[in-house]
Structure formats: C-alpha cells, structure tokens
Amino acid sequence: MYERAYSYILAAGLALAAATASAEVDLEAAEKLNTEVCAACHGAKGVSSVAEWPSHAGQHADYIRHQLELFRDENRYDPQNLMTSNAVGLSDQDIRNIAAWLAQQEPPKPAEGVDPALAEQGERIYYAGIPEEGVAACTACHGPNGEGIQGAQFPRVAAQQQTYLVNSLKAFKSRERKSDRNAMMRDIAGRMSAEQIEAVSAYMSTLGGEPQVAQKQ
Numbered sequence: 001m002y003e004r005a006y007s008y009i010l011a012a013g014l015a016l017a018a019a020t021a022s023a024e025v026d027l028e029a030a031e032k033l034n035t036e037v038c039a040a041c042h043g044a045k046g047v048s049s050v051a052e053w054p055s056h057a058g059q060h061a062d063y064i065r066h067q068l069e070l071f072r073d074e075n076r077y078d079p080q081n082l083m084t085s086n087a088v089g090l091s092d093q094d095i096r097n098i099a100a101w102l103a104q105q106e107p108p109k110p111a112e113g114v115d116p117a118l119a120e121q122g123e124r125i126y127y128a129g130i131p132e133e134g135v136a137a138c139t140a141c142h143g144p145n146g147e148g149i150q151g152a153q154f155p156r157v158a159a160q161q162q163t164y165l166v167n168s169l170k171a172f173k174s175r176e177r178k179s180d181r182n183a184m185m186r187d188i189a190g191r192m193s194a195e196q197i198e199a200v201s202a203y204m205s206t207l208g209g210e211p212q213v214a215q216k217q
C-alpha cells in the first residue's frame with residue numbers, strides 16, 4: 001500500500017523533472033539563430049517589413065513551435081519554398097528556444113492607412129462571422145483583440161501583415177494549406193468570398209492597439 005503510494009509519488013516527481021528539463025530554453029542561442037537565419041525575412045526582433053512574410057513577435061510559443069515542426073517535416077504549404085529549407089535543419093531544442101524568444105518580443109504595431117470602409121466591413125465579419133454562409137465569428141478563437149489563445153494553438157492575428165493574412169486565408173480556401181486541425185480554417189475560409197477575405201484581413205491588421213472591446217463600451 002505505502003509502497004504503491006511511494007512509487008506513484010516517485011513517478012510523478014520524475015515526470016515533473018522531465019517536463020521542467022524539456023521546458024528549459026536558451027534565449028541567447030535563440031537570438032543568435034534569429035540574427036543568423038530568420039532576421040533576413042522576419043526582422044531583427046520578429047517584426048517583418050515585407051508584406052508577404054509574417055511577423056512573429058508576440059506570437060504564442062506553442063503555435064510557433066507547431067508550425068516550425070510542420071515546415072521541418074514538410075507538412076506545411078510553402079508556395080515559394082522560402083521557409084521549409086530554413087526549418088529542415090532545426091532541432092527540437094532550436095524550435096523551443098526560438099519560439100520562446102519570439103513570443104517575448106514586442107508585438108508589431110497596428111497598421112495605419114487601411115481603407116476605413118473595408119476595415120469596417122471586416123470588423124463585422126471578425127465579431128459576428130457571416131451567418132448566412134455559416135462562417136463562425138473569428139473572435140471566438142482569435143480573441144476580441146486578435147490576441148489568439150496560448151495553449152490552444154489559436155494564433156495571434158493582431159497587426160499581422162495584411163498581405164500575409166490574405167494569402168493564408170486563400171491558401172486555406174484552396175485547401176493547399178492543410179496545417180489546421182480538423183480543417184477548421186479550410187472550412188471557414190472556403191465559405192468566404194475574395195472580397196470578404198480582403199476585408200477581414202484589413203481589419204485584423206489594424207488590431208493590437210488599445211483593446212477594441214473596451215474602447216466600444
């Protein structure tokens with residue numbers, strides 16, 4: 001009886017030690033990797049200046065880790081093969097390091113100069129979905145301020161590059177990007193028109209400043 005309880009405690013202790021060890025990250029190594037490899041396309045601090053290439057600063061570590069594993073295993077659509085070749089050589093530890101470092105960087109600033117009428121159309125889709133097409137509200141998974149949900153692999157979309165958002169939604173719609181579990185995003189984007197994709201992407205690029213929901217009250 002006591003013996004069994006003891007072995008349980010021992011097993012729990014070992015599991016905890018293993019989890020702690022695997023959670024250790026080397027942020028200095030991550031910054032070095034970023035400078036040497038990733039910065040050319042994603043920016044020195046994870047904020048991209050190229051419309052087609054995503055920013056990762058402030059993105060959830062679990063989402064970044066998962067996407068890097070997909071690229072590394074050649075399971076994520078990469079139309080110009082720009083990303084896969086940079087991921088194939090990464091170790092699990094590199095991936096943990098860089099994901100933790102990127103998540104800690106200051107997120108990109110909301111886009112300015114976005115067409116207000118387009119953003120307004122996008123705002124309606126973001127918070128209410130498109131009921132007549134069966135499109136769920138984006139806010140349910142990507143959060144009221146585009147912050148996403150850490151732990152659920154629901155990515156942050158606030159202030160993401162607008163062109164990258166459009167391209168991602170089109171890639172889900174055409175079902176070329178298959179990285180979404182249960183085809184969640186393929187289903188949603190598949191029900192949206194090109195114009196609705198443009199509008200909601202414009203709106204998402206303006207998120208990430210003061211909390212929008214609080215502002216409206």
Ligand code: HEC
Pocket residue numbers: 033034037038039040041042052053054056064067068077078079082083086087098155167168
């Ligand atoms: C030659 C340019 C280039 C380099 C270098 C590069 N990437 Fe990328 N990366 C891209 C492109 C382009 C995409 C978007 C692919 C697509 O269209 O979905 C991308 C996508 C990503 C994504 C997915 C983002 C998302 O929101 O889903 C992550 C994470 C990522 N890169 C991390 C890295 C890391 C970490 C490094 C360095 C080890 C790196 N990249 C190096 C071009 C690059």
Ligand code: HEC
Pocket residue numbers: 054125126129135136137138139140141142153154155156157165166168169178179180181184185188200201
């Ligand atoms: C049921 C949850 C859910 C809903 C609702 C949802 N999304 Fe997503 N979305 C996800 C998940 C999960 C991913 C990550 C998929 C992956 O791993 O590639 C994602 C990814 C995305 C991406 C790609 C982000 C990146 O960095 O590559 C965009 C853009 C996006 N969603 C836009 C939307 C829009 C616009 C709506 C509303 C019309 C919406 N989503 C509704 C779950 C959801």
